[in-house]
Amino acid sequence: MTKLFLAGATGLVGSRALALALADSRVTQIVAPTRRPLAPHAKLLNPLMDSTNLPLDAGWWEADGAICALGTTRAKAGSSAAFRAIDHDYVLAIAQAGRAGGATRFALTSSMGADARSRFLYTRTKGEVEEAIRHLGFPSLTILRPGFLGGEREEHRPMERVMGQLLRIASPILPASARISPAETVATLLVEAAIGGDSGTHLINSADIARIAAKGRF
Numbered sequence: 001m002t003k004l005f006l007a008g009a010t011g012l013v014g015s016r017a018l019a020l021a022l023a024d025s026r027v028t029q030i031v032a033p034t035r036r037p038l039a040p041h042a043k044l045l046n047p048l049m050d051s052t053n054l055p056l057d058a059g060w061w062e063a064d065g066a067i068c069a070l071g072t073t074r075a076k077a078g079s080s081a082a083f084r085a086i087d088h089d090y091v092l093a094i095a096q097a098g099r100a101g102g103a104t105r106f107a108l109t110s111s112m113g114a115d116a117r118s119r120f121l122y123t124r125t126k127g128e129v130e131e132a133i134r135h136l137g138f139p140s141l142t143i144l145r146p147g148f149l150g151g152e153r154e155e156h157r158p159m160e161r162v163m164g165q166l167l168r169i170a171s172p173i174l175p176a177s178a179r180i181s182p183a184e185t186v187a188t189l190l191v192e193a194a195i196g197g198d199s200g201t202h203l204i205n206s207a208d209i210a211r212i213a214a215k216g217r218f
Helices: 012-023 080-100 121-134 158-173 183-196 206-214
Strands: 002-007 027-031 065-068 105-109 140-145 200-205
Touching: 002 012, 002 080, 002 183, 012 027, 012 065, 012 183, 065 080, 065 183, 080 105, 080 121, 105 121, 105 183, 121 140, 140 183, 183 206, 200 206
Parallel strands: 002 027, 002 065, 065 105, 105 140, 140 200
Antiparallel strands: none
16 A cells, blocks of 8 residues: 655646546645645645745655656746746755655656757756756656646646647647647656656656557556
8 A cells, every 4th residue: 555745636637546546545644735735535645835934844745656747947947047046956855855755656747859958948057957856866766758748737728739739630640749648647747757667767758648548558
């Protein structure tokens, strides 16, 4: 039986990961800290906190596996510094706390094109945090690099809706790496990795995610 930690439970991927974990008989408890309360559930521990107040000494960091589905954009964060504070510093702090709490499996949502040497802030930041987490010594580390995420968001994002529609129409002629990465598939891969990920570091890119979704495995 497994106790999981989940960061990003209110996001597109994280909310699906939460639902999957709560419904999974292998999971005895899931700890999901958020800024606003989640719907109560017998298996859910939901500490309320924000990125400016990360209680690293809290007992609820102890878990068998951890999932990080956090992510923002420069536009939403408000500045390059604010974006990096969330997508690098905050994500890394969560991974460090999870490792200190005994997690042996860590599953991370990164991004297609993540590269610590990229000229672009977004992909460079994703690549840098990937590299930093690789050095934490998780016996099992799974990094997902999805492309455009498909799924209904709570917040209204008209440009993303249009982009999603275009990608769905063009899907038959696009290479697998350029197709939509369904949020449900990404969430399922994260949960499976956090519960029973094999030893070593595993990289699942956008093409892998598209092929898995097309086969209807998740």
